[in-house]
Amino acid sequence: MIVVENLVKSYRLTPVLRGIDHVQERGETVVLIGPSGCGKSTFLRCLNQLETADSGRITIGGITIEGGRPPRTAAERERQRQLRQRAGMVFQSFNLFPHLTVRQNITLAPVVVRGVPPADADALARELLIKIGLADKAEVYPAQLSGGQQQRVAIARALAMQPDVMLFDEPTSALDPELREEVLAVMRRLAEEGMTMILVTHEMQFARDIASRVVFFDGGRVAESGSPEQIFSNPQQTRTREFLSKVATR
Amino acid sequence: MNLVAALARAQVKSIPVGWLGQSPAFRIRWALVLLLAGMPVFLGAGDTLGTIKQRGVLRWGADAEGGAPYVYPDPQQPERYIGFECELAGALAAQLGVKAEMVQNQWDQLIPALQRANFDIILNGLELTPENQQRIAMTRPYFVYAQQIVTRKDTESLTGLEDLKGKAVGVLSSSVAQKLLEKAGGIGLRIYPGNVESFRDLRARRIEAVLLDLPIAVHYAKPDGSLQLSGVPFAPGYYAIGVRKQDPELLAALNQAIGELSRNHTLDRIYRQYGVWDQNQERLSDYQPVAVADRQPISTLREWPKYLPLLLRGALTTVELSLLAMVVAVVVGLGLAILRLFGWAPVRWFAQAYVEVMRGTPLLIQLFLIYYGLPEVGIRLNAFFAAILGLGLNYAANEAENYRAGIQAIPHGQMEAALALGLTRGQALRRVVLPQALRLVIPPVTNDFIAMFKDSSIVSVITMVELTKVYGMLAMSTYDYIGLGLMTAGIYFALSYPASLLASRLEAKLRYDCR
Numbered sequence A: 001m002i003v004v005e006n007l008v009k010s011y012r013l014t015p016v017l018r019g020i021d022h023v024q025e026r027g028e029t030v031v032l033i034g035p036s037g038c039g040k041s042t043f044l045r046c047l048n049q050l051e052t053a054d055s056g057r058i059t060i061g062g063i064t065i066e067g068g069r070p071p072r073t074a075a076e077r078e079r080q081r082q083l084r085q086r087a088g089m090v091f092q093s094f095n096l097f098p099h100l101t102v103r104q105n106i107t108l109a110p111v112v113v114r115g116v117p118p119a120d121a122d123a124l125a126r127e128l129l130i131k132i133g134l135a136d137k138a139e140v141y142p143a144q145l146s147g148g149q150q151q152r153v154a155i156a157r158a159l160a161m162q163p164d165v166m167l168f169d170e171p172t173s174a175l176d177p178e179l180r181e182e183v184l185a186v187m188r189r190l191a192e193e194g195m196t197m198i199l200v201t202h203e204m205q206f207a208r209d210i211a212s213r214v215v216f217f218d219g220g221r222v223a224e225s226g227s228p229e230q231i232f233s234n235p236q237q238t239r240t241r242e243f244l245s246k247v248a249t250r
Numbered sequence B: 001m002n003l004v005a006a007l008a009r010a011q012v013k014s015i016p017v018g019w020l021g022q023s024p025a026f027r028i029r030w031a032l033v034l035l036l037a038g039m040p041v042f043l044g045a046g047d048t049l050g051t052i053k054q055r056g057v058l059r060w061g062a063d064a065e066g067g068a069p070y071v072y073p074d075p076q077q078p079e080r081y082i083g084f085e086c087e088l089a090g091a092l093a094a095q096l097g098v099k100a101e102m103v104q105n106q107w108d109q110l111i112p113a114l115q116r117a118n119f120d121i122i123l124n125g126l127e128l129t130p131e132n133q134q135r136i137a138m139t140r141p142y143f144v145y146a147q148q149i150v151t152r153k154d155t156e157s158l159t160g161l162e163d164l165k166g167k168a169v170g171v172l173s174s175s176v177a178q179k180l181l182e183k184a185g186g187i188g189l190r191i192y193p194g195n196v197e198s199f200r201d202l203r204a205r206r207i208e209a210v211l212l213d214l215p216i217a218v219h220y221a222k223p224d225g226s227l228q229l230s231g232v233p234f235a236p237g238y239y240a241i242g243v244r245k246q247d248p249e250l251l252a253a254l255n256q257a258i259g260e261l262s263r264n265h266t267l268d269r270i271y272r273q274y275g276v277w278d279q280n281q282e283r284l285s286d287y288q289p290v291a292v293a294d295r296q297p298i299s300t301l302r303e304w305p306k307y308l309p310l311l312l313r314g315a316l317t318t319v320e321l322s323l324l325a326m327v328v329a330v331v332v333g334l335g336l337a338i339l340r341l342f343g344w345a346p347v348r349w350f351a352q353a354y355v356e357v358m359r360g361t362p363l364l365i366q367l368f369l370i371y372y373g374l375p376e377v378g379i380r381l382n383a384f385f386a387a388i389l390g391l392g393l394n395y396a397a398n399e400a401e402n403y404r405a406g407i408q409a410i411p412h413g414q415m416e417a418a419l420a421l422g423l424t425r426g427q428a429l430r431r432v433v434l435p436q437a438l439r440l441v442i443p444p445v446t447n448d449f450i451a452m453f454k455d456s457s458i459v460s461v462i463t464m465v466e467l468t469k470v471y472g473m474l475a476m477s478t479y480d481y482i483g484l485g486l487m488t489a490g491i492y493f494a495l496s497y498p499a500s501l502l503a504s505r506l507e508a509k510l511r512y513d514c515r
Helices: A040-047 A074-086 A102-114 A118-131 A147-159 A177-192 A204-210 A228-233 A238-249 B002-018 B024-044 B048-055 B084-096 B107-115 B130-135 B176-184 B195-203 B214-220 B248-263 B266-273 B279-286 B304-342 B345-360 B363-377 B383-409 B412-420 B425-440 B442-462 B467-478 B481-509
Strands: A002-011 A014-024 A029-033 A055-060 A063-066 A087-090 A165-169 A196-200 A213-218 A221-226 B057-062 B099-104 B143-152 B168-172 B188-192 B209-213 B227-239
Touching: A002 A040, A014 A040, A014 A221, A029 A040, A029 A204, A040 A055, A040 A165, A040 A196, A055 A074, A063 A074, A074 A087, A074 A102, A087 A147, A087 B412, A102 A118, A102 A147, A102 B425, A118 A147, A147 A165, A147 A177, A177 A196, A177 A204, A204 A228, A213 A228, A213 A238, A221 A228, A221 A238, A228 A238, B048 B057, B048 B084, B048 B248, B057 B084, B057 B107, B084 B099, B084 B248, B084 B266, B107 B130, B107 B467, B143 B176, B143 B195, B143 B214, B143 B279, B168 B176, B168 B195, B176 B188, B176 B209, B176 B227, B188 B195, B195 B209, B195 B214, B195 B227, B195 B363, B209 B214, B214 B227, B227 B279, B248 B266, B266 B279, B304 B345, B304 B383, B304 B425, B304 B442, B304 B467, B304 B481, B345 B383, B363 B383, B363 B442, B383 B425, B383 B442, B412 B425, B425 B442, B442 B467, B442 B481, B467 B481
Parallel strands: A029 A196, A029 A213, A087 A165, A165 A196, B057 B099, B168 B188, B168 B209
Antiparallel strands: A002 A014, A002 A055, A055 A063, A213 A221, B143 B209, B143 B227
16 A cells, blocks of 8 residues: 655755655554654655655555656656645645635645536535534635634545545644644544554554554654554663653653 | 925924924024025026126026037037037127036926026027917027928928828927927827937838928938938028026127127027028028017916816826736736746746846836837837837836745745645646735735836837826926826826725735635
8 A cells, every 4th residue: 555665865964764664554544753853744745745755665556656856757747746646645734725715625626636527526525524524614714713623624625635545744733732632533533434544643642542553753764663552551662762751741 | 496495405404403392592593594595596586697697607508418419419529518509608608708508408398497597598499489488588589490301211292291191290399390280280299308219210110200490400310311301491480598587687688699699690600610501590680579478377277178188188098008018017027926936947047137137227228228229120119019018027027026025925835735635836826826925915016006107107208198298298388387287196196096995905805814
């Protein structure tokens, strides 16, 4: 389903990813944890092609992209867009389009990118809004929604492209604690429905509940990987133990 | 005018001191200073001859830009002026026992400038007409001129006033030729600020003929192999010196001086030296002064039904011009902004260079290059298109910067979110970034539009007759600068204020962040 081989990425001279290998089956929920600056977010952004890896190979749903340089030919760009459509991205800062209504936010990509007839896209949007519990907000603008509601719309917007995998980049970090739960609930439900997900988060309890596998990033490498039980209760590496103790006492 | 300026200047100095906080004595002293500052304007009236003799210099107003053979920079020594009027001024000043000093002033503004005491006399091909004599006093004539038609060599049978009907004919702004053609009617009149430009357009086939005073025709057109003097000179008239009406002593002294120069053949000598002498000059001695009745000054405000429609017709041109130029500016500007932000390197440099060059050079020069320069490489635009292109391309540089700032103000996350959904860069730009950026730039773009609306008056230099030009022409013939000025300013305001209202309405309508 997802295969990442030896992914390397530097910003100028600072290495951020030092050779990441990652294999994920359909329906698996993988949670990435680790100290800030360890490369978790960059890893997600490489998967979604917002960053170009220096070397390595990414395969999602049968589409493979080699690292090295940004796409130059039309064919390469087309393949990049194929990959992006298979990987839905949810950002820490929501990034809803403020000039479009909730419904238009959701239908924009299906109509423009996939050529879905507007009426079908509207029906899809209605369905997704029911799923995230915002059926009555279709015609309002993002600025009128709370942060939690905006993030739920952002999830619906990504789902509307029917991706193979959903990538969440600290989706609740920008939210007040009382708004986090509504977003987590939506994600929990997605996981239960069998959506393949990769989640970067600092919500350790949630990670423990939802993850089928936890990956601990440190210094641009995968330091440790295993079941939530194993990572949280019985970590093998010193760095993992140190990190978890800091997070726990926070 | 001088009094007002002096008052304004004095007040700027005095107010920071704390006018109201000062003692009464201080205030009275300042009031006296202010009054005295205005005094010379009144005292000076009636005794300019005395002032000239005291100063030892006769200041004469003329336009040396395209002023040959009257007064023009010496091609061998451009810092010094020559010309038959230059010689004449020297001879006249010598008669008065003083030196002559030329004061440069645009030709069609010489009379108002004389009245504002920018110089003592006008000596620059000023025609001895009842219209001029109602406004200022004029001496006995010093030269006999006539009107001459100039055409291209290949043009035939344009030899008289009747032949010019239905043709595009160039004249010098507010010259006798202009009045003559206006009276004749049915002629495509093209009004130029100088003499050089009309001949240029004649050669460029934008106009069929130029009608102007014979000495100019002789000087400019005769040496030009592609042009000819067509037909015989007609409608002779006199050039005379203009003097303020309050200066009868100066007028008398000048009349005497001209008489002396005529008697001792100095005039003939000067005119022969510059090749402008002809048989007509013998008629100078025939001149009989005609009494001209003082006419009541025209109040254009009271007679507004006569003047407002003319101004409105000019305003229509202004509106058409600025709307079309703005379309050019917006389209080109948006393109430039996108190229500059998203193009590959050479394209980015080009866009940036365009913005810097257009912003860093005067609009006036750009208009001249487009209108008079392009025909030399075979691109001949009419005045209207040249004006739209000039204004539009100039403002495109400003708009490009507005759009660039607007696009850059949109958070990067917007582009990323759109790309992450699988939109191409172009789609993301068009559907996500630009709609947000365009709303942001409404205020600066509106500002530019209103600025351009007013700047558009500059296109009169390439013969466009728009609102400000109409104002200038009417003001020149009625001398009611205030009444016409108020009407013209009123029209500009009545047109620009709705534009800014419309913009704020549009801005409110496109608001999505706090509805």
